[in-house]
Amino acid sequence: MPKNFEQYYAKMRNIEDVVPSIFEKVAKKSGIKIVNEAKDKTDQEKLVDTGAYKRAWHADIGEIKQKFWVVRCLNSMxxxxxxxxxxxLKNGKRWKGRFVGKYALEKTLEFAHKELEKELGSLYKKD
Structure with a gap:
């Protein structure tokens, strides 16, 4: 832990330099996580039998502004x-959706928050 203001200031400046790379790292992990969650949920729901729907899940990770990251997940089927x-349906009834993407997004947001807390917490505790 910093002993005086100058040390504390230096530590905060160092953290400021490292944080963007942490966000990029978590964004990349989240891209992998959301696709895996969507594929797992697709298996659980047994929505289709060909596997094409499951294989069509993919994510793109990109920097939208300097130091801001976005993860886009979609299924191209x-x-x-x-x-x-x-x-x-043809008979006028409605078939309820399964919300695979929504489920995967919720799970991935939980994961990303935990990862950020872990990464940023360990960064602050370093001396």
């Missing part, structure tokens, strides 16, 4: 939105 949000 034509029918993905119907499985996610539901659709109307």
């Amino acid at each position: 034509d029918y993905a939105s119907h499985l996610e949000f539901g659709h109307k």
Whole structure:
């Protein structure tokens, strides 16, 4: 722990320099996590039997502004939105969606928050 203001200031400046790389690292881990969660949930729901829907999940990680990261997850199958949000059937009834993407997003947000707390906490505790 810093003993005086100058040491504390120097430590905070060092943390400021390292934080963007931590956010990038967590964004990359989150991209992998969200795809894995979506694939696992697809298996659990048994929505389709060909495996094409499961294989179509992918994520892009990109820097949208300097030091700000975004993770985009999508499924490129034509029918993905119907499985996610539901659709109307020929008999007039409605088939309820399974919210695979929403579930994966919620799990990944929990993961990202824990990872950031762990990474930033360990960074602050270093002397």
